[in-house]
Amino acid sequence: MHKLEIKNSSKIFRKNNKDFYALKDTSLQIKEGSFVSIIGPSGCGKSTLFNIIAGLIKPSTGEVLLDGKDIVGRNGYVGYMLQKDLLLPWRTIMHNVILGLEIKGISKKEAISQAAPLLERYGLGGFENHYPDELSGGMRQRAALLRTLLYDQDIILLDEPFGALDAQTRLLMQEWLLQIWVDFKKTILFITHDIDEAIFLSDDIYILTQRPGTIKEKVTVPLARPRNEQTLLSTEFIELKEHVLKQLKTEE
Secondary structure, three states: OOOEEEEEEEEEEEEOOEEEEEEEEEEEEEOOOOEEEEEOOOOOOHHHHHHHHOOOOOOOEEEEEEOOEEOOOOOOOOEEEOOOOOOOOOOOHHHHHOHHHHHOOOOHHHHHHHHHHHHHHOOOOOOOOOOHHHOOHHHHHHHHHHHHHHOOOOEEEEEOOOOOOOHHHHHHHHHHHHHHHHHHOOEEEEEOOOHHHHHHHOOEEEEEOOOOEOEEEEEEOOOOOOOOHHHHHOHHHHHHHHHHHHHHHOOO
């Protein structure tokens, strides 16, 4: 059984008395503990797909199964982090990170005891009492991701979390994310427009067509783990990048 399965999902929106597809007959099968990226042209329905998986909107047709259980239109089953960190400016980094735990009803004292070692381990030690506007973009994204992880769902949806970062910070964050993924053994779905990022991070990449988005190809990434900067220079990486780029260029 797949951890997550999206079966023939479509989403039709109505505008100016006309129907249009944001997503059409899209199917994905996600293995437990895998890292899967979704890449495609702007406006092809990637975020719509995430909103369907998260239960924020219902598909017009199709199913979403988590461990074989139908979760269509039901939220709270996955962790979801957007490109913007959405940290609350009036709360310290620690109190931002524990927000999901507090929402679950865990006491502030217990939540802090759970979060403190994670902040120390993952590069936020010493910044617990800082406010978001005192931190760099990369540090804020770390805090936002730890908040999502502490919500403690098996599946994490990450919608272009590093899109606004500079290239050097972005690579550091990618390596940091892979360490988190290994440590927490989560199943991660990751939206990106960056081919290098998709290949570097992923076990599998789903390439979407132009709107109405549907799956054009599933690409399995054969690169050994762990990965580092040298991975980006390997022949296998470059050949795979050329293939993915070719598939995307036909969608322009």
